[in-house]
Structure formats: structure tokens, C-alpha cells
Amino acid sequence: MFKELNPLLHSELRLAVMSVLLSVESADFVFLREQTGATAGNLSVQLDKLQKAGYITIEKGFKGKMPRTTCAITQEGVSAFEEYVAALRSYIGKGI
């Protein structure tokens, strides 16, 4: 029985963002843009969607005089990611 893949996570940029945030405590917008190779506009839209779903938190602050947007994954985001992984396993097989 195949589990349904969470459509919010089954999008390459959003999945990439969640994967990066999973391996760090927090990351700023520039770090995420460089790691994912996405454009600023696209990344901004996808971050907003993830935040509205409660998967990440976004804090706006300053680094010196420059504005800085910092993102971190939430417990809800981790749970959603775990469910996504479980669903992937059902598609690819228990072998992995």
C-alpha cells in the first residue's frame, strides 16, 4: 500500500530547503539560496509556503546594518519530513 506523498514537500525547492534546515540549527536566506541554487524570488515564495504550513519559522533581523532573514525547522516540520520519508520508503521499497 503506497502512502501519499505530502505535496508540500514533494516539490524540489521546498524539499531542498527542508533538507538543508534539517542538517543545521538555523540558516539565513543567503545560505539557503546558495545551497539550493534557487533564485531569490522563487525561494522567498517557497519559504512563505513552508512557514504558513508551520514547517519552518522565519525571523527577520539585522546582521550589522544589513537585514537578515533566518529560517529554522519546527517540530511539526520534522514530523512532516519523517512522514514524507516513510512514504518514500513505501514507494521505493523496504530495501533502502
Added chain:
Amino acid sequence: MAENLVYIINYFIFALQKKTPTLSVHHNTESEGTTKQTTKNNKIMQNNNFSEAQSIELITSMIQDSRARLARNSGTPFLIWGYTTVAISILNYVLSQYDIQYWWLWWLIPIIGWVGMMIWGKHDNGAKNYIDRVISIIWCVIGISFFWIMFAFVYYHAPILFLVILMAGMGTTMTGYIIRDRATQIGGIAAMASSILFPLKQWLMIRFVGVNDIAQHTEWLRTDFLLFAAIFLFMMVIPGHILNHKYNR
């Protein structure tokens, strides 16, 4: 939450390395790999119709890329503190040959080390990770302890070289196990073990030379500086170079 994160990260890396050899994953440990990865990302980031296998590939490469990027220059703090301590110890040894003892020279270690960390140390690269935070806390606590040891040495003649090597060895060993680097682990454990050489040497001198005549054998006392430098060389300088070689490729 941390356990879940570790599970997921390890799960994907295990899946990639051991069970899914057909998947091609970009190991971003070379500059060429970075360019290739970014180009690939630019292409795939526009695509929402991707397979389950590509999902795993993406997750794994993102986790590995982030880890590799945050691990860059991990050995630099070891090199800064290691080379500074070795240089000041040797300088003290050379000066002591001419019966010159400038105890304040030891204070150059924290001063030069701190300046070096400000210039070459790890700077804010836009992300914080758990490993960096834990290691920073460990070395902050040990750094404060060094000042406490210095105070105990100046006022109560505490065995400073023994205590500094023991504590630096503890910090290096803990760092080595946290970052899972064999050279750092060995350097730290060897330093902790060799710290006993300082009180052992003093004990032997008291036993065979006599407590009243120790001061006359200055050539033996001077060797402490060289021993101190040699231990720092094996504890920090060599592991520091190995770490940078490993993560900056």
C-alpha cells in the same frame, strides 16, 4: 527532536552509500562539484514532477553539501592555537638558554590566539549547526579554566603545564569524538596521557636529585618548554592540518 534529525540524516546517507548504488549523488567536496551542483540545482528547482529516487538523491545531496560546507576550515582554530603555543614555548626555551625569563611571554598565547581567531577563525557563514555550538561551549569552558589555572599557578604554584595539557587534551579528545575524526581523537588522548610526564619528571628529580638541588639543574627544568611544545604539536597542529586537508578538498 535532535534524535529524529540524526536518524533522518543518517538514514539517507546510509541509504545512499550502502543500498542505492544506482543513484548518482553529487559529493560537494571539490570546487568543481560545487559548480556542478549549483547548475544542477538551478535546473531541477523549476521541476515539481520528480521521481521518488530523485527525492532521495536531492535530500542526501543537500544534507551532505550543507555538512561539507559547514565543516570547511574545521582545523584552523587548532592551527592558530597550536602554532601560537608551540612558537611561544620554543621562544621561552631559547630565551631561558640565556637565563632570560619573561613570564609575561606566556600571556602572548591568549593574545595572539584571540587575534588569530578574529582574523582566520570560523566566521558567520549564514548557518548555525549543533556541532559548532557544542564545540564552542566546550572550548569556552576550557578557556575560562585556563585563566583559573594561571591564577592558581601565580598564587599557589599549581602545576600549570600538567593542568593545561590535561585540559587541552580533554577538549581535543571531546572535539575529536564529536566531529568523528580519528587524528584529533588520538592527538587528544595522547596529550592527556602524556600530561603525566610533567609531575612524573618532577617526582623523579626530587627522588634522585633532592628537593633542595632541583633549582641547580636548570637544563632539566628548561626541557619542560620543549615537551610542552612537542605535545601541542601532536595534539593540535598535526590534527589541524589533517582536518583542513580532509574538509577543504
